[in-house]
Amino acid sequence: MDYPKSLRELLENSATKYGSRIALSEFKDGNISEINYSTLHKSALEGANKIIESGVESKTNIAIMGSNSISWVIRFFSIIYAGCTVVPVDPKLNKKSINFILDYTSSYLLEDLETQVEVNQNRNLPTLEEDSVAEILFTSGTTGEPKGVMLTHKNLISNLLDINKIISFDNLTTSFSILPLHHVYELTGSLLNNMYNGNKVHFCSKIDLTTMSKEMKLVKPHLWPVVPLILEKIFKGTQAGLQKSTIKRMVFNFAPKIFGRLVKNKIGLENIRFILCGGAPLNKEIEIFFDRMGIQVIQGYGLSEASPLISVNPPDKIKFGSVGKVTNSCKVEIRNKNKDGHGIIYAKGSNIFKGYYKNLESTQEVLEDGWLNTGDIGYFDSENYLYITGREKFVIVNSGGKNIYPEELEEHIKTSNLIKDVVVFSNDDKNIIAIIQPDEFIFKNTEKNELKRIISNYILDTNKGLESYKRINKVYLTRKDFEKTSTQKIKREFLRNFNSKDYELGY
Numbered sequence: 001m002d003y004p005k006s007l008r009e010l011l012e013n014s015a016t017k018y019g020s021r022i023a024l025s026e027f028k029d030g031n032i033s034e035i036n037y038s039t040l041h042k043s044a045l046e047g048a049n050k051i052i053e054s055g056v057e058s059k060t061n062i063a064i065m066g067s068n069s070i071s072w073v074i075r076f077f078s079i080i081y082a083g084c085t086v087v088p089v090d091p092k093l094n095k096k097s098i099n100f101i102l103d104y105t106s107s108y109l110l111e112d113l114e115t116q117v118e119v120n121q122n123r124n125l126p127t128l129e130e131d132s133v134a135e136i137l138f139t140s141g142t143t144g145e146p147k148g149v150m151l152t153h154k155n156l157i158s159n160l161l162d163i164n165k166i167i168s169f170d171n172l173t174t175s176f177s178i179l180p181l182h183h184v185y186e187l188t189g190s191l192l193n194n195m196y197n198g199n200k201v202h203f204c205s206k207i208d209l210t211t212m213s214k215e216m217k218l219v220k221p222h223l224w225p226v227v228p229l230i231l232e233k234i235f236k237g238t239q240a241g242l243q244k245s246t247i248k249r250m251v252f253n254f255a256p257k258i259f260g261r262l263v264k265n266k267i268g269l270e271n272i273r274f275i276l277c278g279g280a281p282l283n284k285e286i287e288i289f290f291d292r293m294g295i296q297v298i299q300g301y302g303l304s305e306a307s308p309l310i311s312v313n314p315p316d317k318i319k320f321g322s323v324g325k326v327t328n329s330c331k332v333e334i335r336n337k338n339k340d341g342h343g344i345i346y347a348k349g350s351n352i353f354k355g356y357y358k359n360l361e362s363t364q365e366v367l368e369d370g371w372l373n374t375g376d377i378g379y380f381d382s383e384n385y386l387y388i389t390g391r392e393k394f395v396i397v398n399s400g401g402k403n404i405y406p407e408e409l410e411e412h413i414k415t416s417n418l419i420k421d422v423v424v425f426s427n428d429d430k431n432i433i434a435i436i437q438p439d440e441f442i443f444k445n446t447e448k449n450e451l452k453r454i455i456s457n458y459i460l461d462t463n464k465g466l467e468s469y470k471r472i473n474k475v476y477l478t479r480k481d482f483e484k485t486s487t488q489k490i491k492r493e494f495l496r497n498f499n500s501k502d503y504e505l506g507y
Helices: 007-018 037-053 070-081 095-104 153-166 184-196 209-219 228-244 246-254 256-267 284-292 360-366 406-414 440-445 448-464 493-497
Strands: 022-028 031-036 061-065 085-089 133-138 148-152 174-177 200-203 223-226 274-277 297-302 309-312 330-335 343-349 371-380 386-391 419-425 433-438 474-477
Touching: 007 037, 007 070, 007 153, 007 184, 022 037, 022 070, 031 037, 037 070, 061 070, 061 095, 070 085, 085 095, 133 153, 133 184, 148 153, 153 184, 153 309, 174 184, 174 209, 184 200, 184 223, 209 228, 209 256, 223 228, 228 246, 228 256, 228 274, 228 284, 246 256, 256 284, 284 297, 309 330, 330 371, 360 371, 386 406, 406 419, 406 433, 406 448, 433 440, 433 448, 440 448, 448 474
Parallel strands: 022 200, 061 085, 085 133, 174 200, 174 223, 223 274, 274 297, 433 474
Antiparallel strands: 022 031, 133 148, 297 309, 330 343, 343 371, 371 386, 419 433
16 A cells, blocks of 8 residues: 555555455444445535535534544544544533533534545545645543644654554454544544454443443454553453352363453454453553463553654564664653753654644643654663653652652552552652442452451551562542543542542541
């Protein structure tokens, strides 16, 4: 396939080469609905024509909102074909936030497009430049106000080509989509990548394990992009089953691949080749667990400002706990290193964003001579594999000058079936505090003092495996869910106003 210079060219190429292949599928009114590449291209062409006929000029910002669907993709490409910029809006945002994005970007919201697909003629579509902005993506960051990340056609295509240099997608025809398309991880790593390869993307109708398993059994995907939370849930559920059954434990211990086949069949992953994991750190123990079962998890690292991929673990030589090797078109430097060689990750390349929309000050804070300050702390090993330690803004520096990374501790704690979620922080750089949300079943069926005792003992056991300066000093319990970003990272701004009286003291 020719190298596409824009997202419009990407779909045009796929329509030419894979016209009759199914591009997208979904369940609608209980039945599966599908669209092939040729029809998707025609629908985008007709949608673009309607946008142009309505008097909208090229490079206008046009917003779309909604859950993953064929309609969402048609609207996305109709805007792209019309030479305009897509502003994807998270439908879970409150009305005030939605109105802010629409007003700030001077966007109008494009609703469903009724297109006539029988016509296939050339339109006088505007020329698309590689450096023109394809989308303005508003991050729902873990702290601070959302900012509009401007990603160009070149940014996204560059990332797309990098993915295909590291991973071979030959004979992998179906991908299962559960992550939101308004986030660039799902857009690039799933939708655009699969379109480039002529694959089918199935949009799951509901994001719960029962629905996902039901639809997976019908679709039988080869690829599944996820965030760590999904793998944590499967890991905990499988571990609970192992604890209850001596036979299952024996099968897992002596023939883990056979056990893995049973797990895959139960979930609907019998054809799975790769699970792609990103958006947040994945616990090394979980990664190894899946590998023992014969399920290959490929971890990647990036952020919205990098379209999003910066590095990925090569499938032929995965290193557990690492986020792999830096992509071809990107350079990474580790700056301001501490004595352990850990420092701030800076990235530069054709995948790095153009800047924040109408926000020069924030752009200048993170971009310097084309180098992006990711705000993440990490290091390279002797084979140039990248490891992420944590976020610079969350790091705890104790009185002895030791760095403590909350995310690392959270990964340790969350692997237990006792724990639904946890946030680790310090408000004095001395005491390390954990706010724990116990598993819902345990919360409901355990007397309060007994629950405190169980959690206390678990944390004490966890502490034994940690260096003394990393140990949790105090635990608080909560029944409330933590507010999260679209990639399931906890929003930490509530910690600024932390009041211990709002929580039950664990120990």
